Each structure stands twice: as structure tokens, then as C-alpha cells.
Amino acid sequence: MPSIYVAYLLLAPLFFILVSLVFSNFFKWQRGCFLISIFLYGAVLMKIGQFVFNQGSLVLAVGSWGQLFSINLYCDMLTWMMLSVVAIVMLSVGIATNEPPDKRGGSSFFFPLVGCLLLGVTLAFLTADLFNLYVSFELMLIASYVLLTMRTKKQEIIGGLPYILINIVGSAFFLIVVTILYRMTGTLNVASITEFVFQSTSATEGKLLGVSAFLLFCVFGIKSAIFPLGVWLPNSYNAPSVSVSALFAGLLTKVGVYCFIRFFPLLFAPFMENFQSILLGISVITMFVGVLGAVAQDEIRNLLSYHIVSQIGYMVAVFSLGTPVALAIATFYMIHNIFAKTNLFYIAGILEVKTGEYLLSKMGKMMKSGSFLVFSFLVSACALAGIPPLSGFWGKVMIIKELLRGDFLLTAGSAILCSLLTTFSMLKIWNEAFLKEEGDLHKNVVELSQRQKNVTGLYGASGLLTVSILALSCFFLYGQKVFNILTYQLANPYYYIQAILGV
Amino acid sequence: MINLFIALMWTIAIFLLLEGRLFKMILGLALLSQAVNMVIFFGGGASRWGLPLLGSTAENLDQAVDPVPQALILTAIVISFVLFIFCVSLLVQVSQIKGKSHVREKLEIEREKDIDQIEKERG
Numbered sequence: 055m056p057s058i059y060v061a062y063l064l065l066a067p068l069f070f071i072l073v074s075l076v077f078s079n080f081f082k083w084q085r086g087c088f089l090i091s092i093f094l095y096g097a098v099l100m101k102i103g104q105f106v107f108n109q110g111s112l113v114l115a116v117g118s119w120g121q122l123f124s125i126n127l128y129c130d131m132l133t134w135m136m137l138s139v140v141a142i143v144m145l146s147v148g149i150a151t152n153e154p155p156d157k158r159g160g161s162s163f164f165f166p167l168v169g170c171l172l173l174g175v176t177l178a179f180l181t182a183d184l185f186n187l188y189v190s191f192e193l194m195l196i197a198s199y200v201l202l203t204m205r206t207k208k209q210e211i212i213g214g215l216p217y218i219l220i221n222i223v224g225s226a227f228f229l230i231v232v233t234i235l236y237r238m239t240g241t242l243n244v245a246s247i248t249e250f251v252f253q254s255t256s257a258t259e260g261k262l263l264g265v266s267a268f269l270l271f272c273v274f275g276i277k278s279a280i281f282p283l284g285v286w287l288p289n290s291y292n293a294p295s296v297s298v299s300a301l302f303a304g305l306l307t308k309v310g311v312y313c314f315i316r317f318f319p320l321l322f323a324p325f326m327e328n329f330q331s332i333l334l335g336i337s338v339i340t341m342f343v344g345v346l347g348a349v350a351q352d353e354i355r356n357l358l359s360y361h362i363v364s365q366i367g368y369m370v371a372v373f374s375l376g377t378p379v380a381l382a383i384a385t386f387y388m389i390h391n392i393f394a395k396t397n398l399f400y401i402a403g404i405l406e407v408k409t410g411e412y413l414l415s416k417m418g419k420m421m422k423s424g425s426f427l428v429f430s431f432l433v434s435a436c437a438l439a440g441i442p443p444l445s446g447f448w449g450k451v452m453i454i455k456e457l458l459r460g461d462f463l464l465t466a467g468s469a470i471l472c473s474l475l476t477t478f479s480m481l482k483i484w485n486e487a488f489l490k491e492e493g494d495l496h497k498n499v500v501e502l503s504q505r506q507k508n509v510t511g512l513y514g515a516s517g518l519l520t521v522s523i524l525a526l527s528c529f530f531l532y533g534q535k536v537f538n539i540l541t542y543q544l545a546n547p548y549y550y551i552q553a554i555l556g557v
Numbered sequence: 558m559i560n561l562f563i564a565l566m567w568t569i570a571i572f573l574l575l576e577g578r579l580f581k582m583i584l585g586l587a588l589l590s591q592a593v594n595m596v597i598f599f600g601g602g603a604s605r606w607g608l609p610l611l612g613s614t615a616e617n618l619d620q621a622v623d624p625v626p627q628a629l630i631l632t633a634i635v636i637s638f639v640l641f642i643f644c645v646s647l648l649v650q651v652s653q654i655k656g657k658s659h660v661r662e663k664l665e666i667e668r669e670k671d672i673d674q675i676e677k678e679r680g
Contacts, residue, residue: 185629192636196643203647211651218647219574222586222640226593229633233600236625 056105057114060127060180062098063137066091067173074166081154084165089148091169096141099134106134110543111553113182126243126554128182131539132385136179136312139389142522143304143396144172147297150400150515155295156204164204168301170197178309182554184235184242187313188228191277195221198306201298202290213293217286224276231266231273235321238262245554248320248547267322267329274318278310279363280370281340287363288347292355292412296403296512299355304396307362308388311369315381315388318373320547326376333374338468340367345475349482353412354402357479358395361438364472365391371465372453378545380456382537385544387449390437390526394446397434397519401427404512405487414486421488426513428488430520435480437523440473445523448530559599566592579652583645590637594630601626 070091077083105112111130115121129137147168154162174194181187199221202214236242238259239250251263275283287307291299319326344364351357369391373384402412404427409417421428437444450473457466529536543549570592573585607622 185632189632189636192640196636196639199640199643211647212654215647215651218644219582222589222637222644223571223574225636225640226589229593229629230596230600232629233597233626236629237600237602242625 057112057127059098059102059105060112060114060129061116063095063102063176063180064127064173066095066098067169067176071166071169071173074169075163078161078163078166081162081165084162085148085151088165088168089145092141092145092148095172096138096145099138099141102129103134103138106131107539110539110549113554121554121556122243122246125186126182126245127180128550128554129180130543130550130553131536132312132316132544133179135385135389135536135540136308137176139392140172140175140179140305142518143301143392144168146396146400146515146518147301149518150300150403150511151297152511155298164201164297167197167201167204170194171201171301171305175305175309179312182244182550184232184244184247186242187317188225188232191228192225194306194309195225198302202294202302204294204298211293213290217290220276220283220286224273227269228273231269234262234266243554244317244320245551248323248551249555251321251323252547263322263325267318267325270317270321271329274310274313276310278307278314278366278370280336280366281343281363282336284340284363284366288356288359291359291399292353296400296406297515300396300399300403300515303358303362303399304392307366308392311366311373311384311388314370314373315384315544319376319381319544320550323547326374330374330376333370334462334465337367337371337374338465340364340370341468341472342367345472345479348479349475352414354405354414354417354483354487355399355412357414357483358398358402361476361479362391362395364476365395365438367472368450368453368469371469372456375456375460375462377456377460379452379541381544382540383449383452383456385540386445386530386537387453390445390449390523393519393522393526394434394438397430397516397523398438400512400516400519401431401434404509404516407509407512409487414483417487417490426517430516431484431488433520433523435484437527439477439480441477443527445526445530448527563592563595563599566595579648582648586641586644590634590641593637594633597626597630597633601629 070087073087074084077087102112106129111128113121113129114127115124116127117124151164155164156162171194174190174192174197177190178187178194181190199214199218202217203211232242235247238254239247241247241250254260254263272283276286278284279287291303294302322329341364344360344362344367348357348360348364351360365387369384369387372380372387374380405417405420406412408420408423408427411417433444437446440446440450442448450469454466454469457469566588570585570588573581573588576582576585602623608617608620610621610624613621
């Protein structure tokens with residue numbers, strides 16, 4: 055039965071966590087097991103991909119209670135694409151981490167925690183049940199709390215505290231939403247709730263759905279760092295180690311955007327027009343706050359973190375449009391952002407190893423350090439800024455076209471303006487770190503040469519992601535079939551209901 | 558009546574969380590998890606006078622208590638317990654940073670230290 059492969063996607067990280075806990079004193083074995091499990095994960099994904107391309111979707115009813123009653127794991131084109139991106143990012147983490155970021159008496163729990171994160175993210179992408187989504191969020195969040203605060207310095211814990219506290223409140227909100235929706239519909243199956251929402255006409259139900267929409271918007275907004283709820287993001291990614299911050303930058307916020315794309319058009323389909331103006335306004339503010347904050351930063355990781363916020367603004371803007379292609383465009387833009395951001399964080403790590411600094415004002419002369427670093431940075435920065443023919447250009451063109459088609463001139467204008475400012479901040483990194491002649495390069499030659507051996511992993515990870523960005527750019531030109539499948543599956547909520555409930 | 562009480566719990570929990578002092582934040586976290594569990598219990602339709610599910614027959618199944626909110630509460634309690642312990646250990650570590658006892662002020666102390674360091678090195 056082909057849908058059992060979906061279960062293998064969850065079993066692979068689970069077994070990896072158990073095995074790597076056995077090897078907690080041997081970091082190299084942990085890393086080897088991690089790479090093996092990512093390859094198995096990728097193999098299962100390729101097998102699932104065959105089914106997704108031919109039949110459209112796979113549904114696994116866990117526990118064999120029947121698709122109406124059991125927790126369903128649902129894999130369609132959107133999920134499959136996100137999981138492949140997750141596999142590539144996790145592979146880059148496995149390549150990049152050749153030293154344990156936490157050294158506590160010899161045992162390292164970095165890879166088991168990354169395995170927990172992988173399990174949580176996979177479950178979040180696969181699930182079609184509301185409470186299962188909550189559980190997967192908690193798995194992912196707890197693993198991320200520990201990864202974020204894993205260093206021993208107390209000062210660095212402080213960056214993680216707002217993240218943890220706001221996410222606890224967000225989880226509480228999620229439980230309230232689950233309670234409301236369960237009480238109204240008697241089920242936690244997202245497809246059944248969607249059917250109920252389409253048939254509900256009474257005013258009280260409308261009000262309750264409005265309340266749960268607002269709370270769910272807060273929950274997903276906290277995860278994806280939209281402007282009023284995303285203040286935890288910018289100053290929290292400069293504390294953890296390179297692989298951890300790259301992983302978080304690429305993956306965690308995009309899980310929130312995925313939940314927006316997947317669950318909002320399903321659960322609140324009749325209300326999407328009402329939300330449009332609010333969402334567009336919030337996205338414009340998010341874009342500007344993110345990019346203006348980015349331009350003002352001196353530390354490179356803070357700059358990149360502010361960028362994440364502004365790019366999320368683009369995704370929310372196009373998500374709120376409600377046209378059939380809008381969700382597919384948001385997906386492509388999200389995938390492009392994952393690759394570009396993660397790559398930029400790895401490059402920030404390489405710059406730190408080579409110059410000993412995270413502050414841009416002290417770096418310099420990196421043009422001479424090697425052509426691979428320059429090429430990799432140029433590819434990711436141009437992709438992010440939206441320079442053709444890289445993937446960011448196609449994404450932004452599609453977004454702005456959709457905004458103009460809907461006559462949202464203010465949003466389209468601010469999208470273009472923020473693009474310019476994004477280019478400006480990328481130029482800032484380029485000037486300060488690469489072209490500038492002063493700077494304290496090679497402050498302490500002995501110390502830096504001892505750290506050089508860390509760089510091969512980071513170079514490998516950055517190379518993988520650069521190749522991914524280039525592949526994605528070619529894909530934009532030739533991947534029309536996938537885009538069509540994605541549009542067809544996402545634009546119509548009845549496709550989801552039919553796939554899961556078979557009605 | 559119980560709804561007012563739960564709303565009061567929520568208000569006090571969020572207020573305590575925003576206080577910024579160590580012990581009050583711990584209390585706020587504990588109260589928040591309790592408040593959420595109360596919401597699920599009273600909002601989810603778990604009645605206090607239903608028959609237990611295991612002994613029900615097919616005829617009086619509609620008088621049996623709804624087990625799903627109870628499962629939701631159990632999961633939420635377990636997860637929030639872990640979160641609570643982790644947060645308490647983090648807050649205790651933060652409170653050991655020398656300086657004021659206000660966590661929020663410690664955040665500002667650290668940011669000022671960073672800015673001072675940058676300005677000193679810029680000369």
C-alpha cells in the first residue's frame with residue numbers, strides 16, 4: 055500500500071533520535087547516522103514523489119480507524135515540495151556541523167535535538183488533524199528552545215527568552231482554537247471542519263469562527279514572525295552557533311507560513327475576503343519594518359534576521375490575495391527564501407571564522423579570501439534581492455504581478471520599494487565585508503588558523519545550498535507542470551476534502 | 558460564572574508574565590498552563606455528570622462523557638509541564654546574572670553592554 059511510505063518519513067527521524075542518543079559520546083557516529091537517515095528520508099521522499107506526481111496525493115489514516123475518524127497524514131504536492139526542501143536543509147546542517155556546538159563533558163545532544171526538530175517539522179507538514187498540528191508545533195518548539203539556548207553563557211540565553219515566552223502564549227492560544235473548533239464541529243479532522251464551515255450559516259457560528267481565525271492568525275503569526283508578533287526574531291538569532299541559526303532562519307518561520315498557506319484557506323474559506331485588507335496592511339508594515347531594521351544593523355546575523363521578517367511580509371501579502379495562483383506563488387517564494395536565507399547564514403558563519411568578527415564595520419578584504427565565498431554570497435544575495443535570472447526575481451515578479459492584477463497598488467509599490475532597500479542592505483554586506491580595505495582581518499593569526507579547519511563543513515553546506523538556488527532558478531523556467539499541479543491542489547478546498555474524506 | 562473565573566485566571570497569568578521579576582514569571586507560567594487546561598475542560602464539552610465511557614453500552618452511549626477533551630487536556634498538561642520546567646531553569650539562570658533582579662532590566666543591561674562595547678572599540 056503506497057501510503058505507508060508517509061509513515062516511513064516519520065519513522066526515519068524517530069529511529070535516528072534513538073540511535074544517536076546511544077552514541078551521545080561519539081559525535082562523529084552521530085553525524086554519520088544523521089547523514090544516513092537524511093539519505094533514507096530523501097529516498098522515501100523520491101518514492102512518495104512518484105505517487106504524488108501520478109495520483110496527486112497520498113493519505114495515511116493512522117491507526118486504521120478509517121479516514122473519517124483517525125488522524126490523517128496527508129502528502130500532496132505542497133507537502134512534498136516542503137519536505138524535499140527540509141531534507142536539503144537538514145543535509146546541509148549535517149555537512150556543516152563537523153564539531154559539536156555544545157561540549158558538555160564529551161557528550162553532545164546537538165544531533166538528537168536536530169532529529170527532534172526534523173520529526174516535528176515533518177509531522178507539521180504531513181498532518182491533517184488540528185490537534186496533531188499542535189503536538190508537532192510543540193515538538194518543534196521544545197527542540198528549538200533547547201537548541202537556541204544550548205550555549206553555556208548566560209548572556210546568550212537572554213536572546214531566547216522572548217521567543218520562548220511568546221511561543222508559550224501562542225501554544226495556549228492554539229489550544230483555545232482547538233477547543234472552539236472541536237466544540238462546534240465535534241471533530242478535529244481539518245477536512246471535516248472545512249466541510250462544516252462551508253455549510254454553517256448561523257451568526258453565532260460565524261462569530262466563533264471569527265474568534266478562532268483571529269487566534270489562529272496570532273499563533274501562525276508568532277511562528278512566522280509577522281510584524282506585531284515577530285519581535286522575538288531579530289535579536290535572537292545572533293546567539294546560537296552557525297548551524298543552529300541557519301537551520302532556524304531557513305526552517306522555523308517557514309513552517310508558520312506553510313500553516314497559513316495550508317490551513318487558512320481551508321478552515322476559513324468563506325472569510326478570506328474579509329481578512330484581505332488587514333493582511334495586506336500588516337504585510338506592508340512587516341516588509342518595511344524588516345528591511346529598514348536590516349539596513350540599520352551592524353552585526354551581520356541581526357541584519358539577516360531582519361530580512362527574514364521583511365521577506366515574510368511578501369509571502370503574507372501574496373497569500374492574502376485569494377486568487378488560485380496566489381498560494382502556489384507563495385509556496386515558490388517560500389522555498390526560494392529558505393535556500394537563500396540558510397545559505398546567507400552559513401556565509402555569515404564562514405565570514406566569522408575568517409575574520410573573527412560578526413560586526414560588519416570590522417570586517418574587510420574578503421574579496422581576496424577565495425572565489426567560492428564571493429560566488430556563493432553573490433548568488434544568495436542576488437537571489438534574495440531579486441536580480442534576474444535567479445529565483446528571487448521570478449518570485450518577486452509573480453508576486454508583484456498578482457498584486458497589480460488585484461489593483462493593490464500600495465502593496466505592489468511597497469513591495470518594489472522594499473526590494474530596492476533589500477538590495478541596498480545586501481550591498482551593505484558586500485561593501486563592508488568584501489570590498490572594504492580596512493578591517494581587522496587576521497587579528498590573531500594562530501587562533502584563526504586553528505579555526506580554519508571548521509570551515510570545510512560550512513563551505514560544503516554553502517555549496518549545497520548555492521547549487522539548490524541555481525537549480526531552483528532553472529526550475530522557475532521549466533517547472534510549469536509542478537506549478538500547475540500545485541495551483542490545482544491548493545486553489546480548491548474541495549480537493550483536500552475529497553482526498554481525505556473521499557466524499 | 559466559571560467563564561469569568563477562567564478569564565480572570567488568564568488575565569492574572571498574562572499580567573504576572575509581564576511583570577518581569579523571576580518568581581512572578583514562574584507563577585505566571587504555571588497559572589497560564591492551568592488556565593488553558595481549564596478552558597479546554599469547560600469549553601470542550603466534557604460534562605461533569607456523564608457516565609464513564611468504558612462501561613457504556615450502545616443504548617446509553619449518548620449519556621457518556623466525551624473523552625476527546627480529556628485526551629487533549631492530558632497532552633497539554635504533559636507538554637506544558639516540560640515547558641514549565643525548562644523555562645524555570647532558564648529564568649533561574651538569567652536571574653543569576655549580576656545586576657537587577659528584573660528580567661526585563663537584565664535584557665536592557667545586556668543590550669547596553671553590547672552598545673558600550675561597540676562604542677568603546679570604535680574609540
